[in-house]
Amino acid sequence: xxxxxxxxxxxxxxxxxxxxxDAFTSTTYHTGIDPLRDVLVADGIEVDHLPAHDxxxxxxxxxxxxxxxxxxxxxDIGANSILLHPATWLSSEKTVNRIDLLADxxxxxxxLAMAGGYLSFQGFEAKAAFAGTAVERVLPARISRxxxxxxxxxxxxxxxxxEAHPIVAGLPAQWPDLLGYNRFALPGDAxxxxxxxxxxxxxxxxxxxxxxLAWASDIAPHWCxxxxxxxxxxxxxFTRAVRWLAKEI
Numbered sequence: 001x002x003x004x005x006x007x008x009x010x011x012x013x014x015x016x017x018x019x020x021x022d023a024f025t026s027t028t029y030h031t032g033i034d035p036l037r038d039v040l041v042a043d044g045i046e047v048d049h050l051p052a053h054d055x056x057x058x059x060x061x062x063x064x065x066x067x068x069x070x071x072x073x074x075x076d077i078g079a080n081s082i083l084l085h086p087a088t089w090l091s092s093e094k095t096v097n098r099i100d101l102l103a104d105x106x107x108x109x110x111x112l113a114m115a116g117g118y119l120s121f122q123g124f125e126a127k128a129a130f131a132g133t134a135v136e137r138v139l140p141a142r143i144s145r146x147x148x149x150x151x152x153x154x155x156x157x158x159x160x161x162x163e164a165h166p167i168v169a170g171l172p173a174q175w176p177d178l179l180g181y182n183r184f185a186l187p188g189d190a191x192x193x194x195x196x197x198x199x200x201x202x203x204x205x206x207x208x209x210x211x212x213l214a215w216a217s218d219i220a221p222h223w224c225x226x227x228x229x230x231x232x233x234x235x236x237x238f239t240r241a242v243r244w245l246a247k248e249i
Contacts, residue, residue: 002246003046005069007059008077008119009033009219010051032076032220039235045242055081056089061096066105070246075219076117078128079135103134107208111245114139115215116223121182122148140190140205141214144183151180155225156197166249167204167240168193176231180223181216202237204244211245 010031017024037047048069050058059082060066074082082102085095106112114135118124122131122144130136131143155177160168175194183199186192194202196216205212218224219238228234243249 001044001046002070002242002248003048003068004040004071004073004242005048005050005060006033006036006073006075007050007055007082008052008075008117009036009049010053011076012053032218035220035224035229035234036073036075036238039238040242042235043239043243045239052077052081056084057086059098061085061098061101063101063105063108066101066110069110071111071113071242072102072105073113073115073242074120074135075115076119078119078123079130079133097134100134103138106138106210106212109209111211111213111242111247112138112207113213113215113241113245114141115219116180116182116217118149121184121214121216122146123182124149138205138207138210139212139214140186140203141184141200142187148182148184149180150183150197150199152177152197153179155179158201159195160193161195162191162193165191165193165204167237167244168202171233171236175233176228177225178217178223178228179225180218184214184216202241211247213241213245215241 013028015026033049040047055077082098087093088095119128122128126147131145136143157177158175160173181196190203190205192203201216203214
C-alpha cells in the first residue's frame, strides 16, 4: 500500500477578548488535512498526518525513517520547523539537517510535494523560508526571496496546460476558482501541468531517481474553497498526484 506523510496543515489560534476593564484569552486548534486525507484514504492510500506543532520533534530524521514512506507532502509548514529539532533549539545539541536529508531522500528515489499556503514556498512575509534550501533544489519551483503570495479574493480559475500528463489527463480545460496562491518560477527541466492567473499552479519534475510536485495553492480552504474541494476533479487530481510521485502511474 502506498504510504504518505503529510507534514503541516494545522494551527493554533489565540484570541484576546476585552470586556471593559477585564480581558481574557482563548485558544483553539484547527486542522486542514481532512479533504486531502479523505480522498487519498478512499483511494486506498495510507496517510500519516504530522501536525505542525509535532514537526520539530517528530519529522523523520534518518534515511530509514523516511524510507517508511513513498511520498512526503509539505503543506503550510515552514523550513524552520523542519530544521530546528528541540535538541538544537533548547539544548544547543547538533542534530541532522532534515532539509538536506529530505532532498537527498528524493534524489535517491522518494516522492516530494509542496502545497501552497502562508507558510509554504517563501510564504507570508517570507517566513516559510524555503528559498535557497536543498528542498528548493529538488522542487519544480524557483522560489522568490520575498513574500510570494498572490491574493485573488475575486476567484481565479485553474487552467490546464498539459492535457497529456497522467496526473491531469481527462480533466477539463478550466477548473474551479482559487482564492490565492504562491507565485514561483519554473526550473528548465520542470513540466507545467496547470496555471492560475498566468502563473504556475501545478508543476512536476524528475529529481535524480525521485519525483517532485509543486501545487501553488492550498489543498483545502482558505485559498482552495469548498467549490474546488467538492469538485470531482479534486479527488482525481490529488490521488493521481500521489500515485505519480510514488511511481505507480
